[in-house]
Amino acid sequence: MQHRPRLNEEEYNVIKAYREGLVKYSPPKEMVNKPKILIYDIETAPLKSFVWGLWKQNVNIDFIESDWFCLSWAAKWLNDDDVFSDVLTGEEAISENDSRIIGSLWKYIDEADIVIAHNAKKFDVKRMNTRFLLNGYPPPSFYEVIDTLSVVKNKFSMSSNRLDYVNSLLGIERKTPTGASLWVSCLKGDEEALEKMVEYNENDVVILEQTYLKLRGWITNHPNINVFDNLEVERCSNCGSESIVWDGYKTTSTGRYKSYRCSSCGHNGHSRYSDMSTEKKKTVVR
Ligand SMILES: [Zn+2]
Numbered sequence: 001m002q003h004r005p006r007l008n009e010e011e012y013n014v015i016k017a018y019r020e021g022l023v024k025y026s027p028p029k030e031m032v033n034k035p036k037i038l039i040y041d042i043e044t045a046p047l048k049s050f051v052w053g054l055w056k057q058n059v060n061i062d063f064i065e066s067d068w069f070c071l072s073w074a075a076k077w078l079n080d081d082d083v084f085s086d087v088l089t090g091e092e093a094i095s096e097n098d099s100r101i102i103g104s105l106w107k108y109i110d111e112a113d114i115v116i117a118h119n120a121k122k123f124d125v126k127r128m129n130t131r132f133l134l135n136g137y138p139p140p141s142f143y144e145v146i147d148t149l150s151v152v153k154n155k156f157s158m159s160s161n162r163l164d165y166v167n168s169l170l171g172i173e174r175k176t177p178t179g180a181s182l183w184v185s186c187l188k189g190d191e192e193a194l195e196k197m198v199e200y201n202e203n204d205v206v207i208l209e210q211t212y213l214k215l216r217g218w219i220t221n222h223p224n225i226n227v228f229d230n231l232e233v234e235r236c237s238n239c240g241s242e243s244i245v246w247d248g249y250k251t252t253s254t255g256r257y258k259s260y261r262c263s264s265c266g267h268n269g270h271s272r273y274s275d276m277s278t279e280k281k282k283t284v285v286r
Contacts, residue, residue: 006086007104015103034228035113039212040075041204042105042124043197044068045096045187070098070131071186071194073105074201076209078116083205084108087198090189099135106132110140114223116212118163120147144223148208151215163204163211172210217266236262237269249275254284 007015050063072087086101105128109115117124125145132139152161159165164174178200185193216222216238225240235242241264250259250270257270274281 007107011107012100012103015107035223035225036111037078037114037116038075038108038112039078039116039205039209040073040105040108040124041117041201041208042073042128043071043201044127045071045093046183048187066096069096070102070105070128071183072198072201073101073128074198074205075105075108076205078209078212083202085198085202087194087201088186090191090194093186093194094189098131102128102131102135102137106137106140109143112140112143113228114144114146116146116148116208118147118208118211119149120145121150146212146219146222148211148215151219155215155218163208167207167211170211170214172207172214174207213265217262219267222267236260236265236267238262238267239265241265244269253286255281 045068047068048065049059050065051057051059070088071093072085074083074085076083086104088098088101092098092100109128115125129139148163149161152158152166158169168174178196182193182196182200186197219238222238224237226235226237233242234244236244239262241262243263244260245263246258246260248259248261248268250257250268255274256276257273258275259268259270261268276284
């Protein structure tokens with residue numbers, strides 16, 4: 001189901017007031033039903049500049065006519081059907097004013113405990129931080145980042161790490177094709193093109209969720225799902241499932257830990273404490 005949350009006036013005023021330093025927007029985070037995992041993607045406009053040619057250009061910063069900005073964003077909470085998004089109006093696109101949609105994105109990032117994006121570390125997080133800063137928003141509350149591109153790069157040897165290609169190998173529906181002309185139309189304020197852009201954007205987050213779910217069991221530095229709430233049960237550190245089977249060991253150069261296999265996501269995890277007795281530990285030399 002698609003869901004386009006335009007901020008209502010009250011919500012927007014709260015964010016605006018927060019921007020102006022008048023109120024603290026976020027209510028204290030409750031330690032229940034955590035973590036909130038947000039999958040998101042942003043589409044940006046290219047910067048406009050003067051160039052002397054098309055091949056191997058080194059553009060002088062004085063030749064930048066206007067810098068890049070955000071055209072649209074889309075997001076969804078993990079395992080929830082709703083897709084949220086926001087997109088510039090034609091007028092906003094012409095005046096290159098993304099302040100309103102950056103405000104609505106800020107609200108979701110501020111709420112999230114974990115965010116997931118493909119190339120999050122080098123692209124999405126830094127890009128959105130830039131727009132937050134330049135539009136006067138403070139840093140969102142703490143969140144951890146899962147970068148599916150890093151996972152693909154570090155764990156596998158695929159001929160291309162682009163999401164499209166990875167998904168084609170995983171048997172996941174490919175991205176809606178778009179051409180450069182769509183970006184040009186968006187920059188001209190074409191409402192139909194902007195609507196197409198955000199649909200493309202929404203489709204991307206739905207697809208990225210499927211990619212993440214395929215990769216989840218493989219992620220070794222996944223934020224630990226167990227530390228976000230106060231439940232005192234043994235659960236998989238990657239997906240939070242209680243269906244874990246303790247069936248082996250993980251060893252380090254000086255220790256041995258019990259290991260489990262998660263029946264839900266396939267992750268292999270291990271206990272926090274060593275499985276060796278204190279006396280045994282004393283006899284381990286290296
Ligand atoms: Zn799991």
